[in-house]
Amino acid sequence: SGKAEITIAREQAGGLKPDLLASLKSDADGRLVVPTNESTATQFLANATDAAARKAFYVSLNQRGGAANVALLEQAIALRDESARLLGYPNWAAYVLADRMAGSPQRVESFLANIDTALKPLAAEQRAQLSALKGARLQEWDKAFYADIARKKQFDLDPETVRQYFPAQHTIDAVLAIYSGMLGLTFTKADDLPTWHPDVVGYRVRDTASGADRGVFYLDLYPRPGKYGHFANIGPTSRRVMPDGSIRPAGNTSVGNWPQPAPCKRSRLSHGDVSTFFHDCGHGS
Numbered sequence: 001s002g003k004a005e006i007t008i009a010r011e012q013a014g015g016l017k018p019d020l021l022a023s024l025k026s027d028a029d030g031r032l033v034v035p036t037n038e039s040t041a042t043q044f045l046a047n048a049t050d051a052a053a054r055k056a057f058y059v060s061l062n063q064r065g066g067a068a069n070v071a072l073l074e075q076a077i078a079l080r081d082e083s084a085r086l087l088g089y090p091n092w093a094a095y096v097l098a099d100r101m102a103g104s105p106q107r108v109e110s111f112l113a114n115i116d117t118a119l120k121p122l123a124a125e126q127r128a129q130l131s132a133l134k135g136a137r138l139q140e141w142d143k144a145f146y147a148d149i150a151r152k153k154q155f156d157l158d159p160e161t162v163r164q165y166f167p168a169q170h171t172i173d174a175v176l177a178i179y180s181g182m183l184g185l186t187f188t189k190a191d192d193l194p195t196w197h198p199d200v201v202g203y204r205v206r207d208t209a210s211g212a213d214r215g216v217f218y219l220d221l222y223p224r225p226g227k228y229g230h231f232a233n234i235g236p237t238s239r240r241v242m243p244d245g246s247i248r249p250a251g252n253t254s255v256g257n258w259p260q261p262a263p264c265k266r267s268r269l270s271h272g273d274v275s276t277f278f279h280d281c282g283h284g285s
Helices: 018-023 038-047 051-062 066-086 092-097 105-134 140-155 159-165 168-183 271-284
Strands: 005-008 032-035 185-189 201-207 213-220 232-237 251-255
Touching (some): 005 051, 018 038, 032 038, 038 140, 038 159, 066 092, 092 105, 251 271
Antiparallel strands (some): 185 201
16 A cells, blocks of 8 residues: 555645644655654644645545555454354454443444434534535535634634644643652653664653652654554553563553654644643553
8 A cells, every 4th residue: 555645736735834844755756745644634634725635635544554454354353253153142242342331232322323313413513514614515624624714713713823832842741740740750751761763752750759660651652654553552561570580660651643843843732632642641640
């Protein structure tokens, strides 16, 4: 399927913010190369004024992996179904839900049907409002763009302006300070910790009151080829005494997809980026 990216002519870059534009490379023909991943999606689809560019981005973003991923998904579904039936269940959903609060696929389907009944009229109304704003039928690659326009008109709120209040390092320091106060832990950046990529930053974690070692915490916050694309908390791994008597500290990692900063500039985060980071740091606690 190749790299997940599109190329656009420079005249198709209207509406894109300076920080995103500065982070983009050019190909041999002078066209802009736009990575299609979670770190660029919100900014591109909400701000690009060129509808053809938005469509190309949306299609590329949602076809990552292509036919190879479809084949893997079909294989996984078949193996799950086989596993469930071998264990005496009619399907995978029945197996997964057997020991959970919902209990059965039928109860989940009923719950989702009730949600549909309650929310579909509101969703249709909001979509109609965005279609009216566009003056034509709303396509999927139009939603973020016209929702952003509606948000600015209705609430006088520009999400890109909000980014100015959340430079990446300031946000990291502020969130860790909050968790430090809540949990009684001290996070100390440690450049000597081994990492798997230059973007990764390690912290030693100690109990604030006693100074006792509580492990290590890593931040791997920017996308790169081959890396997991969503935000996630990986771990924790527990503290362990190794056969040679050394101690492997407890470890945890927050893996992210923040917008890659342009050269010599700081990454600035959306409100959604910040709330997601705060949420995932909670998993690490």
